[in-house]
Amino acid sequence: MDLVRESFIRDIGKELLEENVAVFAGAGMSAGSGFVNWAELLRPIAEELGLDVDKESDLVSLAQYHCNANGNNRSQLNQRLIEEFSQDAKLTENHEILCRLPIKTFWTTNYDKLLEKALSSSGKVADVKFTKDQLSTTKPRRDAVIYKMHGDVEHPHDAVLTKDDYERYHVKMEQYLSALKGDLISKIFIFIGFSFTDPNLDYILSRVRIAYDGSQRRHYCFIKKISLESGEEEVDFKYRERKQELFVNDLNRFNVKAILIDDYSEITELLRVVEFNYKKKTIFISGAAHEYGAYGEKDTLEFVHRLSGKLIAEGYKIVSGFGLGIGSAVISGALEQIYMRGNNTINDQLILRPFPQSSNSRVPLKEVWSHYRKDMISHAGISIFLFGNKVNDGDIVNSNGMQEEYDISKSKGVLVIPVGATGYMAEELWSKEIENPPSKFSKLISDLNDKTDTLNQLEHKILEIIKVKINQGEV
Incomplete structure (x- = not known):
């Protein structure tokens, strides 16, 4: 086991005893339950615009283009959200383990209800928040708080989907971002299924880094190693590999330690060890x-x-x-x-x-x-x-x-x-x-x-x- 994994097991285990661990769940965490990623969500939207989603890297702009083309009407985007994230999907073992542990804070950019379902199946009461007004209320006897940064599938009109939504976010959800900033300062985060391309999180991480330079909390994330794709030239593979190496090094600026994995099952294996160490x-x-x-x-x-x-x-x-x-x-x-x-x-x-x-x-x-x-x-x-x-x-x-x-x-x-x-x-x-x-x-x-x-x-x-x-x- 490499040093970063050993540190992850040790640090998370120590902070769990203090109930001081938070989870940030991205789209990759829900993918194991059969939910689509952003590219698949927007594939029919791209086709309607005459674009190929596989050639696009800025998917937020793609959603905005569709909204522009329809006179600022986003009803089709909302419908896609409902169609893809309303299904009753099976929980992954990662969801189950994390929600069994004494973790009281969950942040997510996902629209689905898997975290709510996982907490409920563990006998816990979840207090779900996806608007700034909900920050001022507290659900009785809550065991955990779920902050849904980009909204909830049952309220698609308020979901963060387009470039307009992202540009207004810092004003519209200022209190929400302040809550995230506070958690990043005081808790140790496990980033799982997250690509670190979300501009809102980048905005917060940058400000935490500047304000607490040299004394930031250590956080952990999982990143799948670059592998050679079928038919890919060796030179292209090496380029992508080098780019990932630079990206991982850059995460150190925010004191986010990357655990590189060859297969997603390795995440589950590590979480099992963490759970056993906590419960033993x-x-x-x-x-x-x-x-x-x-x-x-x-x-x-x-x-x-x-x-x-x-x-x-x-x-x-x-x-x-x-x-x-x-x-x-x-x-x-x-x-x-x-x-x-x-x-x-x-x-x-x-x-x-x-x-x-x-x-x-x-x-x-x-x-x-x-x-x-x-x-x-x-x-x-x-x-x-x-x-x-x-x-x-x-x-x-x-x-x-x-x-x-x-x-x-x-x-x-x-x-x-x-x-x-x-x-x-x-x-x-x-x-x-x-x-x-x-x-x-x-x-x-x-x-x-x-x-x-x-x-x-x-x-x-x-x-x-x-x-x-x-x-x-x-x-």
Whole structure:
């Protein structure tokens, strides 16, 4: 991994903990969902003017020419916007990862609603702003703000499309640009799918650079490396390559570090690492017990209490859903350590999601519980599984809820640690992990089914496995 990528992972990870990261999304981010870029949006407009969009580099002027040719009537441009960006497109993994992370500020030049959709699917409330008047209002209980610089597909008449729109922007949207300037000064930005050809952003970056020369915030962007096109002469390729090199160097004036990629999938891989690094310090403890096997109830609850306290003491955050028998010990151990440390609030190190026991809505209780499980596990990078049994018609059976929590953890790429020695469903899940193709991690947990281990020995093994995985930094 090159130095810029390492810096990106380190810097973004550090600033995420302070909730100080912002995203600037360009057209390239929406392209993965099937939306057109500017060239394709304007292709029929260019044809109507007798021009070839593939030969044009100034697409803003192209939109203006069409407006001029139709007596300043932009209805066809507006219709193109509605046709192309109103479709219900599938989210990309990049959208999903960024909206799961604690990022509260999104800027975009896109007209679509993918960011809104991604935040909603992550259970977050988005406060969308695309006019200066909206800056003075705040949506209740908002989790993130989306600033749509060029407007929204549902309001095409106000969208920034033509040269006239760009020329008036600094006057018409002065407060909006001031808000962007403030964020560029105070936050670290991830520019994704953005070409840096937008004159409004260039205007702001230039002024931030002049005002804070030598002390600008570092930002990051992704740029696809120039590659040799089919039938292209080597001399032309080298020319384009040199031009890109000069462009990347010029971005340094604004303290924007470019991460050069060969394929767009590399962006997703880097974001996965960032997400794992952020979540790996959050541990979901899945445990349910009506009976406690050979260990006995008293010793088991003391073990869970002690394990939870040690995790808190070592700086981890715990997620719990009040599992039968086990949940109370998790919470009491965590709370005791939080109060002893005295330098963190409960919310900093403990996420609680008590399961509702009845539902008065039309949604079945089982569905509500599934939603709760997905919400809890979405915060975690590691899941620990202990015991896992319940009473069903007078019989002790393995917990299907724990099985679901295991399946959700696996689907979300969460590292699972089933403690087989505690028996019941945890032992079944341990067997599944061991049956999987051998890996470094399966070798680590293979020693967690020794029934001769004391609870103190199990506690030591669990903590050591977590330390190893954290240090490896694997996804």
